[in-house]
Amino acid sequence: MLPLERLQEAQRLIADTLLPAPMLLDHVLSERLGRQVWLKGELFQRTGSFKPRGGLHWVRTASRQELAGGLGAVSAGNHALGLAWAAGQAGIPVTIVMPENASQFKVEGSRELGAEVILHGDINEAWELMHRLVNERGLTLVHPYDDERIIAGQGTVGLEILEQAPEATAILCPVGGGGLIAGIGSATAALRPGLALFGVEPSGAASMAQAWAQGEPSRLEKVATCAKSLGAAIVGEHTYPICRETVRALVQVDDAAIARAMHHLLYQTKLMAEPGAAVGVAALLEQTVTLPASGDVVVVITGGNMSREELAPFL
Known part of the structure; x- marks a missing residue:
């Protein structure tokens, strides 16, 4: 994993330009699960995502x-x-x-x-x-995820979560190529090693799960998912080992579950998140994650870049 000091230096280098993204309480999911569920709103970051x-x-x-x-x-x-x-x-x-x-x-x-x-x-x-x-x-x-400088920058999301949610015992993070979860994993492993980090992939683009199964990154022959932002055909040589070391479990959700999560985000939390950003909420709604017995849950809402036409099927 990346050293904590490297993540902290990245945070220092970008802090004058990129403000921390807010944390929003999902009241409906919190009531359903009997614990506070926080949404890390990276869709409010510059250009509409954590990137x-x-x-x-x-x-x-x-x-x-x-x-x-x-x-x-x-x-x-x-x-x-x-x-x-x-x-x-x-x-x-x-x-x-x-x-x-x-x-x-x-x-x-x-x-x-x-x-x-x-x-x-x-x-x-x-x-x-x-x-x-x-x-x-x-x-x-400039690789979108398999570059240590990119991973360090994305790891600032993890540093912010740990500052904003001191009672969190679990984080659900969308996984495409693995840059974001590798950065968050580096932060949590250093500062809160008991926290459970879960990766959530679309079932039609589960490249990290395939890497875990085969013991190394390998290219998917086909990517088929509505969550296009998570459609990496292969995870990174850097991101795979960090993910393997710091992530408690990987789960997958299908397009139907993602659509239900999109509907929840639009109508219950009032967030126009894109499909790839909704997979963590989908995992909670479908109960595919075994959470720790107590403590707050944080779900990373990674982006919200969609046209009206792209949004229409989920209304």
Whole structure:
């Protein structure tokens, strides 16, 4: 796992620009579970997700040589928005390759922030194109999750949770490639090792569960989920071992459960969270997690970037 000092340094480096995201009490879930359930509102962060934390930390710790040729990334959307915004703060050009089925809302948002966005194939084909562009254009690749500087930036979410929820005994965190949960896991293991950290994946993109089963990251042949922000086909060489060491259990939820969680968030908590952000709530609603006997529960609501058309099926 990453040293605590590295997470704290990341927090110091971004604190002048990115304020802590609020913690909101979910009254309905709290009454149902008989304990306080807090929602960590990363959808209120800059660009609508937790991703600017890692992006800004990466840019502010980059060398001149790394920045000289511009940056490149592959993203289903939120990393594109976060990195485009962070690079824009420093006047650095960014090229993003996104799968053709990426959210149009996130595509347009990334372009408005100054990024060159190329739509290409599925997530695996998007990665193939980016590797070619890195060689052809001299770009520096900023991985959306498998980079220690990105993980450290995302770990500031964990530091904030521990400050904001001193009575928490469990955290539920969405898992795509594993950058966020690896950062949170590094924070909790150092500061509150008895806390139970649970990873929640969409059943159609359970790449971390596959890595756990096989003992190493391996690529999914197919990704099929409404939670596109969690559609990483393979977890990271850095994120996998940290997750394996710090996460108590992984659970999966299907698209129907995610839809029910979306409905709950919209109508009970008044939050317009995107599908990938709703998986932790889905796990609680479906009772797929064995929680500690007592204490508060924190669910990370990772983002809220959706168009009206993307939101419509969940109304």
